[in-house]
Amino acid sequence: MPLSRRGLLRAGGLGAAAAALAGTPACSVPTGSTGRQMTLWYWTSGLSDKVVGEARRKFTAVDLRPVQIGGYFRSKLLTNMAGRAYVPDITGLKGEDMASYHANADQFMDLRALGADALADRYLPWKWRECITSQGRMIGFPIDVGPTAHYYRPDVFERAGLPTEPDDVAAQMSSWDTYFAAGRRLRKKVPGASMILGMTDVFQYAIGQSTERFVDKDKHFIGDGEHVRHAWDLAVRAKRMGITSHLRPGSPDQTAALAKGRLPSQLNPSWWSADLKLSAPGSKGKWRVARMPGGPANYGGSFLAITKYCRKPEQAFEIITWLLDADNQTRGFTDAGLFPSTPASYTHKAMRAPDPFFGGQVTVDVFGPAAEKIPVAYNSPYDVAVSQPIRDEIVNINDLGKDPDDAWRDAMSKVRRIADHLGVS
Numbered sequence: 001m002p003l004s005r006r007g008l009l010r011a012g013g014l015g016a017a018a019a020a021l022a023g024t025p026a027c028s029v030p031t032g033s034t035g036r037q038m039t040l041w042y043w044t045s046g047l048s049d050k051v052v053g054e055a056r057r058k059f060t061a062v063d064l065r066p067v068q069i070g071g072y073f074r075s076k077l078l079t080n081m082a083g084r085a086y087v088p089d090i091t092g093l094k095g096e097d098m099a100s101y102h103a104n105a106d107q108f109m110d111l112r113a114l115g116a117d118a119l120a121d122r123y124l125p126w127k128w129r130e131c132i133t134s135q136g137r138m139i140g141f142p143i144d145v146g147p148t149a150h151y152y153r154p155d156v157f158e159r160a161g162l163p164t165e166p167d168d169v170a171a172q173m174s175s176w177d178t179y180f181a182a183g184r185r186l187r188k189k190v191p192g193a194s195m196i197l198g199m200t201d202v203f204q205y206a207i208g209q210s211t212e213r214f215v216d217k218d219k220h221f222i223g224d225g226e227h228v229r230h231a232w233d234l235a236v237r238a239k240r241m242g243i244t245s246h247l248r249p250g251s252p253d254q255t256a257a258l259a260k261g262r263l264p265s266q267l268n269p270s271w272w273s274a275d276l277k278l279s280a281p282g283s284k285g286k287w288r289v290a291r292m293p294g295g296p297a298n299y300g301g302s303f304l305a306i307t308k309y310c311r312k313p314e315q316a317f318e319i320i321t322w323l324l325d326a327d328n329q330t331r332g333f334t335d336a337g338l339f340p341s342t343p344a345s346y347t348h349k350a351m352r353a354p355d356p357f358f359g360g361q362v363t364v365d366v367f368g369p370a371a372e373k374i375p376v377a378y379n380s381p382y383d384v385a386v387s388q389p390i391r392d393e394i395v396n397i398n399d400l401g402k403d404p405d406d407a408w409r410d411a412m413s414k415v416r417r418i419a420d421h422l423g424v425s
Contacts, residue, residue, distance in 0.1 A: 036062055037062070037063045037065060038062040038063065038064050038090065038310070038312065038315070038316060038319075039065045039066075039067060039088040039089050039090070040052070040065065040066045040067065040088060040089070040090040040091070041067050041069050041073075041077065041088040041090070041091040041092060042067075042068060042069070042091075042092040042304075043068060043092060043094075044068055044070070045274070045336045045337070045338070046068075046092050046143070046336075046338075047092070047143065047323065047332060048328070048332045048335035048336050048338070049335070049336075051323060051328045051331050051332065051335070052066045052323070055319055055322065055323055058322070059315070059319050061315060062312060062315055062319075064319065067088070073092070073094060074093075074094065074097045074100075081104075081107055081307070087307050087309045088307060089306065089307060089309065089310035089311070089312075089316055090304060090305070090306055090307075090310070090316050090320060091304070091305055091307060092143070092302055092303070092304055092305075093131075093139075093140050093302060093303045093304070093305050094300075094302050095130070095145075095300055095301040095302045095303065096300065096384075098130055098131060098140060098303060098379065099379040099380055099383060100381045100384070101139060101305075102133045102134070102139070102381055103381055105133045105135070105137045106308065107307060107308055108137075108139040108140075108305045108306060108307055108308060109305075109307070109308060109310065109313050109316075109317075110137045110139070111138040111139070111140075111141055111305075111306065111317065112136070112137070112138045114306075114314060114317040115317070116138050116141065116317075119321060122325075122326065122342055122344065123142050123341050124142070124145060124341050124342075124343065124371060124372065124374075126374050126376045127145055127301065127341045128142060128341075129376070130142075130303075131303050134217070139305055140303030140304065140305045141303055141304045141320050141321065141324055142301070142303055142324065142341035143301065143302045143303055143304060143324060143329075143332070143338065144271070144300075144301045144302060144329070144332065144333075144338035144339050144340060144341060145270075145298055145300075145301035145339055145340070145341050145374070146269035146270055146271055146298050146300030146301045146339065147269065147296055147298055147339060147368075147370035147371040147374065148205055148208065148267060148268060148269050148270075148292050148296065148298065148299055148370065149267075149268070149269075149270065149289045149290065149291065149292050149363075149366050149367060149370060150169065150173065150266075150267055150289065150290040150292055150293060151265070151266040151267075151268055151272070151273075151276065151287055151288075151289055152169060152264055152265045152266070152287070152288055152289075152290060153261055153264035153265075153286050153288075154288055154359075155264075155286055156190060156193060156264035157169070157264065157265075159189060159190050160182075160185055160186040160188075160189040160190050160193075161185065162182055162186065164288075165288075166289060166290040166291075166361065166366065169290040170290040173290070173293050174291070174294075175293060175294055176202075176206070176234050176293050176294045178293070179195070179293035179294075180195075180237065180238060180243060182195065182265075183195030183196060183238070183241065183243030183265070184242075184243055186243070186264070186265070187242060187243055190264075192262055193261065193262050193264055194243060194244060194245035194257075194262065194263060195243040195244075195265045196243055196244045196245065196265070196267070197244070197245055197247060197249060197254065197263060197266065198245065198247075198249065198398050199235040199236070199238060199239050199244055199394050199395075199397060199398040200235070200249075200391065200395065200398065201266075201267055202231070202235040202244075202267075203231045203232060203234070203235040203391070203394050204299065205292070205294070205297045205299070206230065206234050206235070206294065207227070207228065207297075208297030208298060208299060208375075209292075209295045209296070209297045209375060210227040210230075210231070210375060210377060211227075211375045211376060211377050212227045212377055213377050213378065213379060213380065213383050213387075214228070214380065214382070214383045214386050214387045214390075215380035215382045215386060215424055216378060216380070217378050217380075219380075219382070219423065219424050219425060220424070220425050221386060221415065221416075221419045221424050221425065223386055223387060224415075228390070232390070232394070232404075232408065235394055236404045239397060239398060244398065245257065245262075245263060247263070255279045255280065258279060258280040258283065259279075259280040259282055259283055261283075261286075267292065267293070268299075269298070269299040269300050270337070270339035270363075270367045270371075271300060271337045271338065271339060273289075273337060273355075273357070273358075273363070274336070274337030276357075277357050284356065284357045285356060285357065285358075285359050286359070287357065287358050287359070288358055288359055288361055289363045289366045289367075290366065291366060292370065295373075295375075296369075296370035296373045296374055296375070297374065297375070298371075298374045301339075301341065304320045304323065304324065306320070324341075324342075326344040326345045326348070329341065329342045329345050330345040330348045330350050330351055331350070333345070333350075333351055334351070339367055339371065341371075343368070343371075343372060346364050346368040351364045352364060382419075382422050382424050385418055385422060386415050386418055386419050386422070386424060387415075388418075389410075389411045389414035389418065390411045390415065392414075393407035393410055393411040394407070
């Protein structure tokens, strides 16, 4: 489940920090910074620690000090910026938060002014565009992406009379309808096995396959549109067909189900492979990866930014572009499971090495083409807030058995109140 690595945005404290930041005036270099010292903030597995260590030895003109920040990364970053103290020179920005940083673009260096445009053709175009504001400022540099795929266990699929080879699985389960039909067959032939962890998975990825989200560029709410209702109806149908589990994401029961084959099919991003290897090491060799039902989607993937407080932005830019070139992004994949935003990496020998956990499959052959075909959608800074009631009601249906029609009405009622408060029409 994606939440094991990419937490949802939280309201409350984060909103307060963002509000405080919005009112922060320009200031001098914050307390705690020196001319030679250059601080880099990131989170566990946000970059290859080995590559970061090499950067410290390579760029000797500065004293590069990497710091791994735990907990709510965005909240801590915004709080320090609001207080104008101990702000990092270089910082990670999680992909799910990027739209919310656009409103505070003046807190970051415009990477285009440092020469970023000359490197644009080396990165996935849709990922590159995510970090450019409506005013044309580039506030982040792409680290990784999270193309989604269908993880499955061929040993369990064989017991259900389903195909077992990745191309055959992708062909037979190319749409949500055919994937659901396979789930019904699995449930019948392998008692106790579920095709899908929960309704949230279906909704999340169906939204990701669309070219629209919840608020458009003109600040209009579109979360009641056909694309959202389609994703909602798919999630409800999966529940009614009995192909979703009753397991809670991240629970010991889910971990046990993965290991024992009771969750033999999972829709997840590329980086989930690292989570799977950690949570179910005894299932090594039993998993494969196939193309995603319904088409590619993205979940996760992050950026590096240079804050306006950095005394040596040109040096910082040299550091981040070295950290995130195709060779080092390949190492980010082998070291930390970060799928590169640099297509040139997909042909590197290290990325084409057979993966024993996946039965010797070369998984980049699935994730690479998916990464290059992600649908482009506008991500509004208001998307998280206005979509949360919809996601909450999906959980109420999944866990509490709430009537879907009542849940939809309640979601829309709550969304309207939030939208009015935010000035979303």
